[in-house]
Amino acid sequence: MVRDPTVSESEPSATEICAALDDPDCLEIIRTLEEPMTASELVDQCEIPQSTLYRKLELLTEATLLEESTEIRRDGHHASKYTVAFEDITLSLDENRELAVEIDRPARTADERLAELWSEVRKET
Numbered sequence: 001m002v003r004d005p006t007v008s009e010s011e012p013s014a015t016e017i018c019a020a021l022d023d024p025d026c027l028e029i030i031r032t033l034e035e036p037m038t039a040s041e042l043v044d045q046c047e048i049p050q051s052t053l054y055r056k057l058e059l060l061t062e063a064t065l066l067e068e069s070t071e072i073r074r075d076g077h078h079a080s081k082y083t084v085a086f087e088d089i090t091l092s093l094d095e096n097r098e099l100a101v102e103i104d105r106p107a108r109t110a111d112e113r114l115a116e117l118w119s120e121v122r123k124e125t
Contacts (some may be wrong), residue, residue, distance in 0.1 A: 014099035020063040
């Protein structure tokens, strides 16, 4: 499964994003992800129990704060890799005095745009 926050069907609410950012384990995961890592690598680096880590990764990907991609391996045991999917998050009050969120995302590389294009082609066929 690949979850790309830039093509998310719906934006997460400010509440969902704040909940993820208010969680100490989630913050530890974000701090640790200087480069793409698998869940097992994160377990070793963050010292978070594996079952807890998977719940936190789900929370972060649902909040579109992490991007999940699949690392294809020759042995057939593919692995998900996670990367931080934002550079800046801004919370503000909208015209209804409700919290609004704006997420600045890193620029997509040519390889990422090509992979996204192939993904869309596969969906069509």
